[in-house]
Amino acid sequence: MGMTMTQKILAAAAGLPEVEAGQLIEAKLDLVLGNDITSPVAIKEMDKMKVKGVFDKDKIALVPDHFVPNKDIKSAEHCKCVREFARRNEITNYFEVGEMGIEHALLPEKGLTVAGDVIIGADSHTCTYGALGAFSTGVGSTDMAAGMATGKAWFKVPGAIRFNLVGKPSKWVSGKDVILHIIGMIGVDGALYRSMEFTGEGIHNLSMDDRFTIANMAIEAGGKNGIFPVDDIAEAYMKEHSSRSYRIFTADEDAEYDEEYTIDLSTLKPTVAFPHLPENTHTIDEIREPIAIDQVVIGSCTNGRLDDLRIAAEVLSGRRVAKGVRCIVIPATQAIYLQAMEEGLLKTFIEAGAVVSTPTCGPCLGGYMGVLAEGERCVSTTNRNFVGRMGHVKSEVYLASPAVAAASAVLGRIACPCQLPEA
């Protein structure tokens, strides 16, 4: 029986000729990741283990990014715990403030994630690296601890859903709209325990940044991982960013999928997920009554990359953020920040009346740098709009693309750039 891309990667990492859905395997890990929230719990667990030290100091990445630069004393203590652990174990890939970025934007940029890798991270959006043809999935702190100590993890081999992407997205449609459309279609548990495998000629019309966004939100459909085939765009990205060799796995012709969907990208419209679930999607043209907003966030591991900032700047250029709206732009890494500065994007943001922050997950999870008060409403390029996610239990988050977020900032209500008057 044929195997999916994910199954092939897992079989190779488990040293098995083949695997099938439902099989329990133990796989070798190429990278184990943690952040400032999850690593301290993992470090505590590691202290209980008989095995001392880490399996490979080059294959662990520690990225304090959630409440960093430290938002309060307790966060500072967590970061200190991670920093000291990294120093004690001579962890190569520990990223201090100044080098740090949002983990899922940073690691591919640093060349630490390549095709064929098996990666676990104590952060649910670890599934992002599937954009490069890696198997990567989110786990908790105990799995992270076990992974750091042994270099191995157990997995139940997932079945898969295939999404056959065809056509080319129109001007204001991005990877965010593709994945919100899919989550709206299959629901927040539509891919529970399974792989989301994206295939089809339409993929060539999606930039790497689009693909990172799509793979990133596989977890929002309950998926174990999201994965793309490796094409020339993915190979060019890896060659530019990494010196590591990569291994390309392709799905067998007779691979079995639980479900298959074909999505014509040319028919998609800018899509917004209403509170309080990512599956509550509406296309922009379905929004009849104006929805006034208080805040816009453009950033996060989902949409804080260069393409995202470029499109937001294109929309904001020569325009102003509406009176009474706060617009917060957060480049996801230092390199993105620098490039955005060189391209004049930051100038555009500031002239439009937005603020620009150092890389941090900050407001996405209601940490800091844009927490909402009771009754406030935010259009955000982040990934979750659960109750209380960005602050007060009675605040609201609408998930959207950078283009929609920027247009909404200008008009003070949820809007598409196509609804803006000429700048």
Next chain:
Amino acid sequence: MNAKGSVFKYGDNVDTDVIIPARYLNSSDPGELAVHCMEDIDKDFIKKVKPGDIIVAEKNFGCGSSREHAPIAIKAAGVSCVIAETFARIFYRNSINIGLPIIECPQAAKGIDAGDEVEVDFDSGIIYDRTKGTQFQGQPFPEFMQKIIAEGGLINYINSQE
């Protein structure tokens, strides 16, 4: 191994942000986390919960973030078992790894109401609603996970392998 207690009942898609809001993740102390357990979905939960009580929910319990703080908070609040129609996969893994028993059982998730007195036998997977006199067969753990649970979590399991 058994669990016995009265039931707190919730619906679909109870996410980890409402189980333990991120504003409290600047702590990793189980006791501190427990104080805020379920705060954004059920303010009175922590006032009412007694040691041994059971959470019953519908689809996709524990969706969202990978924070292990969520099952840690539930366990530290005294909850002895979570029963749901389905669980989000990272939450499922995390619960097993920290030794919080959780059972998938769609019939029990539908048939049990808030306040019911429920008993769970982990060896057989049988869930007994004493209030209603009804019984459900929960999905037993795969053998691999039984070993992890028998050792009291993943870390002990790994320690026992060395």
